[in-house]
Amino acid sequence: MRKVRKAVIPVAGLGTRFLPATKAMPKEMLTIVDRPVVQYAVDEAYEAGIEHIVFVTGRNKAIIEDYFDAQPELLDTLAQSGKHEQRMALDRLLPQPGATSFTRQQAPLGLGHAVWCARDIVGDEPFALLLPDMVSYGKRGCLAGAMDLYDSVGGNVVTVEQCDPLETNRYGIVGRGRAAGSGFQITEMVEKPAPSVAPSNYYINGRYILQPEIFDILGNQERGAGNEIQLTDAMVRLSQSQPFHGQLFEGRMFDCGSKEGFIQANVAFALARNDIRNSVLDPIRELLSYHDAKSDAA
Numbered sequence: 001m002r003k004v005r006k007a008v009i010p011v012a013g014l015g016t017r018f019l020p021a022t023k024a025m026p027k028e029m030l031t032i033v034d035r036p037v038v039q040y041a042v043d044e045a046y047e048a049g050i051e052h053i054v055f056v057t058g059r060n061k062a063i064i065e066d067y068f069d070a071q072p073e074l075l076d077t078l079a080q081s082g083k084h085e086q087r088m089a090l091d092r093l094l095p096q097p098g099a100t101s102f103t104r105q106q107a108p109l110g111l112g113h114a115v116w117c118a119r120d121i122v123g124d125e126p127f128a129l130l131l132p133d134m135v136s137y138g139k140r141g142c143l144a145g146a147m148d149l150y151d152s153v154g155g156n157v158v159t160v161e162q163c164d165p166l167e168t169n170r171y172g173i174v175g176r177g178r179a180a181g182s183g184f185q186i187t188e189m190v191e192k193p194a195p196s197v198a199p200s201n202y203y204i205n206g207r208y209i210l211q212p213e214i215f216d217i218l219g220n221q222e223r224g225a226g227n228e229i230q231l232t233d234a235m236v237r238l239s240q241s242q243p244f245h246g247q248l249f250e251g252r253m254f255d256c257g258s259k260e261g262f263i264q265a266n267v268a269f270a271l272a273r274n275d276i277r278n279s280v281l282d283p284i285r286e287l288l289s290y291h292d293a294k295s296d297a298a
């Protein structure tokens with residue numbers, strides 16, 4: 001079985017759900033506690049054993065490339081002012097030289113098109129795909145679990161969670177077949193189906209391991225839902241010749257492309273940090289009792 005060495009992270013989206021914050025700032029650079037959203041996807045990829053990350057970026061997103069570069073002046077200043085811990089923390093986050101690539105999606109034609117833009121850099125090998133809006137929270141990152149399943153069954157893997165059965169039209173939905181390894185066989189996949197026709201409420205939560213044959217399919221994929229080139233439609237075609245397996249993620253994803261998910265992620269990650277847990281939690285408790293008292297009085 002061919003090893004998965006590369007991960008694709010699409011970061012070209014316009015972030016319209018987050019305006020006006022994203023008017024001049026990429027949504028992937030909004031911070032959860034003190035790290036940009038995109039850093040969480042990169043950390044998750046490294047945890048799963050990924051060696052090289054391909055960012056599919058776009059106009060007005062050059063700051064993402066700068067973020068993953070060295071900042072010698074900043075490191076020198078931190079060293080001179082004795083802030084060695086901060087300096088080392090930045091050093092640890094710096095990707096290995098040559099272990100990132102950046103390519104641009106020139107038009108907003110959908111996720112399928114963004115993935116296709118990475119075809120030359122990925123080449124003829126299986127790759128992981130992480131949608132950075134979806135931030136993985138749990139003991140172990142979602143992609144690491146997907147990689148375990150891939151190592152036992154090969155082929156293509158997507159990770160899923162359950163959604164509200166009335167919200168299937170927001171996601172890619174899979175049909176669940178027989179158990180296989182730590183996951184299950186996928187019987188069907190459909191992008192954003194109405195609840196009445198959805199095969200289940202298991203939704204694709206933004207982590208994939210795909211074989212390179214997906215690129216040829218994406219190259220001649222017609223537009224689907226939302227008039228965009230849909231990755232899910234290309235996966236349906238690939239599933240006619242290759243197996244697809246699903247893995248239920250045991251943690252949870254925060255959809256940080258939405259305001260609610262982004263705020264929930266900030267609270268969750270802050271509460272998971274010993275250095276700030278109490279100074280975040282206590283005021284939240286106070287705010288809750290303030291609001292409860294106000295609604296009792298109303």
Ligand code: G1P
Binds near residue numbers: 170204
């Ligand atoms: C994309 C995928 C969809 C998946 C979702 C997860 O949709 O097309 O299958 O369930 O990401 O976030 P988008 O959010 O780009 O509409």
